[in-house]
Amino acid sequence: MGDQGFLGDVVVLGMGQTAEAVARYLLGLGADRVSSVTVVGGAKSAPGDRAARLSELGATVVLGTDDVSGAFDLAVASPGISEFSDLFGNARAASRRVIGEPELAWEExxxxxxxxxxxxxxxxxxxxxxxxxxxxxxxxxxxxxxxxxxxxxxxxxxxxxxxxxxxxxxxxxxxxxxxxxxxxxxxxxxxxxxxxxxxxxxxxxxxxxxxxxxxxxxxxxxxxxxxxxxxxxxxxxxxxxxxxxxxxxxxxxxxxxxxxxxxxxxxxxxxxxxxxxxxxxxxxxxxxxxxxxxxxxxxxxxxxxxxxxxxxxxxFAPLEHRIEPVATVAGVRYVNDSKATNTDAVEKAVGSFPAGRVVVLVGGHDKGGDLTSFCDVLAAQVKCVVAYGEAQGRLGAALELAGCRVLYAPHMADAVEAARAVAEPGDVVLLSPACSSYDEFSGFEERGHRFKDLVRELADDERRSLERDLAEER
Incomplete structure (x- = not known):
């Protein structure tokens, strides 16, 4: 274990899962190591079950503000709080040290x-x-x-x-x-x-x-x-x-x-x-x-x-949403790479499959950034791009200029259907969006699950069609 020194008065920044875990750990150390625990949720925080639980455990919970009042021996910041934010800056001014949760864990x-x-x-x-x-x-x-x-x-x-x-x-x-x-x-x-x-x-x-x-x-x-x-x-x-x-x-x-x-x-x-x-x-x-x-x-x-x-x-099997095989339908492999939320991840993903055989679905909420390398790689590697969602205009225009064949679709379900129509046996339909998912989904996990559901519907349609053909032959 670590040096188990006295931590004193500690302020925890944030009101998410990490903040709760840190506060619970600190409150469990006892008065010989921690004299007080204050949780400052930030300007956007509001009363809820998590705040109520921490108050019941003995933490002082401050909500709806970035102000950090008092003097603290240690501040522990949740990872979503930028070091350039007002909350982080105020905590730095009020504390002897500001660290993150992994640093606290390692020191312990x-x-x-x-x-x-x-x-x-x-x-x-x-x-x-x-x-x-x-x-x-x-x-x-x-x-x-x-x-x-x-x-x-x-x-x-x-x-x-x-x-x-x-x-x-x-x-x-x-x-x-x-x-x-x-x-x-x-x-x-x-x-x-x-x-x-x-x-x-x-x-x-x-x-x-x-x-x-x-x-x-x-x-x-x-x-x-x-x-x-x-x-x-x-x-x-x-x-x-x-x-x-x-x-x-x-x-x-x-x-x-x-x-x-x-x-x-x-x-x-x-x-x-x-x-x-x-x-x-x-x-x-x-x-x-x-x-x-x-x-x-x-x-x-x-x-x-x-x-x-x-x-x-x-x-070892591939993890969910990371170049994850979903199904083969009509000789076409469908692969879920919903975790690819930036262009570099997409470049790597399309390079995992034979050049000229990939139909890649890109789109969602545009994170901005330069598209030069992204467009060059996709132009050299893919058979077709289906651009969908909020980012389809910027991504599609840049890819067309680079020489890609681009189809457009308003939503993911439409994009899957467009990819199905253009893909041939031996091709790969790859969801690798290069964007966050927040125009249509709550996160990359929901986006990946929806893609897999859509592919399973295609597989079910294929199975039912084969069953009908066999029944007719009989």
Missing amino acids: SPERWIGITGTNGKTTTTSLTAHLLNACGMPAAAVGNIGPNVIGEVARRRPDEWIVAELSSFQLATTERLEPRVACLLNITPDHAEWHRTHANYIAAKERIFANLGVGDLPVLVVDDPECARIADELDERGLAPCRVSVTRVPDSPNRAYLQDGRLIVELDGERDELPRTDELGLEGPHNYANALVAAAAALFVGADPAVVSRALVG
Whole structure:
């Protein structure tokens, strides 16, 4: 466990699940460690069940304001609260320290941590790493941005358990002392400009995962990404020995993970482990092969058995909404990649399938941003684009200028029907929207579930048609 020092008067910022989990944890520590807990929900917060529960537990709950009154020893910010917001600034002025929930969790229980970040691929890599460790008899919990709060896991953690934490840029921006045993960076592409204000701030937040690493820790970086390659060189200069991961070449590095003749290879501290071939994996696409290499390197470094890692890699299935196979209807594969809410994720997704055979559905609520690379990649890779929803005009116009064939549809259901009409046996219909979902859905999960329901309706129609044909033949 951590140093278990006195935390004093603590203010928790936010009124979501993270804020409740943090407040509950702090209230459970007792007066010998925490003298008071105040929860400030922010200007948009209002009375509700969560606020009532926290008040009943003993927290002072302040709603409907960004003001932070009083003096505090510690402020713990929820990840949705930007460091440039009024609420964060007021808390900084009123507190000796401002940190985020993962930092608090690490300070409370710093042993056996693996941290994973990147613009895309975090959830798959986090889930896969925990899967590999558990398969090897090394208890591991996948927590953080993936869903379960880290602080909740700390409260019930087994002494031998590994914490595998998916860490967003929001969460990393408020870290101070965090030092995972293994720190992984998958990629950095423009995202979350509304939160970080500048791309430089976003990069700086991602880099914080390496800030406190020592010579006994392992940084793991996918150096096919130029920013990751630059950061790996800087880690060399600090005297660390980063594991460079690539799916395009064999990195010139003592610690490295790469593909050789279609096989995953990991070399750490002079040991070379040959893992499964890419065609044995349930995951598809070069970006997922990189994710698998990162997860394998992390697991092997902390003591996982190579033979068991190999078997577990083969047995790992794609996660929901992340290049998730749904069904094959009339010879056409339908794939749900609803989690692809930025253009870089879509570029990676379409590259997972044969060029010229992909009908990709893009659209939703436009996050803005440059479309140059996105349009170039789709023009080279896809058979057709179906643009739908609020963003269809801007995306469709840019893609047409790049030479793509573009069909237009008002809503997702119309987009699926348009894709069905144009797709031929052997093609892939891929939902990979490049946008958030808030024009039509509550989130990418609801969007993905709706897509799968629509595909299942197509499959049911096909089945009923076949049954009618057989009945007529009889």
